Amino acid sequence: MTTASAAPVDVAPSPTAVPEHERVWLDRVAALLPELAATVAQDDRDARIPLEHLEALHATGLDAAFLPREHGGEALSYATLVAVVRMIATAHPSAATLWLMHLGAAHALVTLSAPEQATFFASELARGARFSNALSEPGGGNLFLTSQTDAPATDAGWSFTGRKMFITGSEVATHFFMNARVDGHRGFFGVTVDDTVSFPPIDETSGMRATRSRGVAFAATPLLKERLCAPPAPTYANLITVGFAFISIGIAEAALAQLKASATKPKPGATATLADAEWVRMETGMAWAEVEAAKALAERAAWLADQGDEAWIQASTTAKMLANEVAKRTAALMVRVAGGGGYLVKSPVQRIQRDAQAGALMAYSVPFSQGLVGGWFLDEA
Structure with a gap:
């Protein structure tokens, strides 16, 4: 297909x-x-x-x-x-x-x-x-920005021994943006890959498989004093945080496109297509509107970032949460419309459906984000 x-x-x-x-x-x-x-x-x-x-x-x-x-x-x-x-x-x-x-x-x-x-x-x-982020640690969950590993001091700065998890594209990276706990505080460093960095056997994901998201082991990897980063200003909008929602939005749009292809494909001997069925039209209408709503919310977060408005972080977290769930719902409808043919390995339907699950699991996960967003609303004066 x-x-x-x-x-x-x-x-x-x-x-x-x-x-x-x-x-x-x-x-x-x-x-x-x-x-x-x-x-x-x-x-x-x-x-x-x-x-x-x-x-x-x-x-x-x-x-x-x-x-x-x-x-x-x-x-x-x-x-x-x-x-x-x-x-x-x-x-x-x-x-x-x-x-x-x-x-x-x-x-x-x-x-x-x-x-x-x-x-x-x-x-x-x-x-x-190539660059990659080495932030998440085993057991760290959504608290990926707060390292749980103490880095002992050295003459050149500090050194890190431990593991980082879910590092996207690490196998082709030359440099990592990496965190560790130094002198009791969190620190972020630029780290160049060397022979202290190794790649244990990968435990592959079921979706987004081509990211090669994986664990990486560090054995006394140098964290150089001169490569310690300054804390970001409140108005500095991290590109990943602002852009993350649009991965799910792109997947949702691909799901809509595939849904349409399946619904409008003529069946041998049939006088109508699935696109003529009222339930398909009704549910597609809501799916399309949800994707557009998620996109508008995510675009607002980008606009706030461009304005240097500190509200970008709340807007980006909210947009990611919504976009992740919309991608999953849109993909689920795509699977229903595609039917048994979409369950075949050769069909793009099954890949899109698997990819759609990833965003909701990636930090900040949807449940964690829901707690944050709900708290912001309920605690607002």
Whole structure:
């Protein structure tokens, strides 16, 4: 079976639209989408990092363009960031996740490091080095920003021995954005992969398989004093947090596209299609509206980030929570409409359905986010 075409790149006019002078970047990404879509099924089956697609995205100049101007970038907007994530996710969700994690780690290191190290990491990103986040620890759950491992002091700074979990794209990474507890406080570092870093046998995920999300072991890995990052300003909006909802939105849009392909496909000898059934039309209408609502909420979070408004964090958490659940519901409807054919391994339906589950499990998970969002509302004066 052939994967249905993803949702169109252009959307209705919006107050959070991509600035006109930045739309060239969307055109460059759009040109790569057919190649991304062409390998998504095989990459999933092989649990293979699609490095060629990540390199193609880098070759457009996109990665470096998101850096601050003082580091050779164009300081592209969060509106452009989320539009790019959504576009890639409709075609290849694992590639979208890999790209967002890579860019978020690099951007954080450039933004939060001391000047000399910031210049180093910016040059590394520009030359094509890969970045990843080494934050989650066994048993850490949603508290991935608070390391539970004490790093003993050394002459050069500190060293880390332990494991990090669910590290996306770690096998191709040159540098990690990594955390540890140092001198009783949490610290974030830029860490270059060396022979103290190893990769135990992978326990593969059932969805988003091409991210190769996995555990990594560290044995006295140096945490250099000069690579200790400064705390982020309240107005600094982490790219991953702002963009995360759009991975689920892209998956939901791909589910809608596949639903439509299944519903409108003529059946041999039939005079009508499933698209003519009232229950399909009614439930599709609600699914479409939910996806649009999740997208509008997530775009608002990006707008707040572009304004430097501290409310971006609450808006992003709320948007991710909603988008994760909408993706799951939309995928479930897609499976019902596709019927038995969608259950076949060769069908894109089963892959989209598996991918749709991932966002709700990734920190902050939906249950954790629900508690946060409910508390913000109930405790508000």
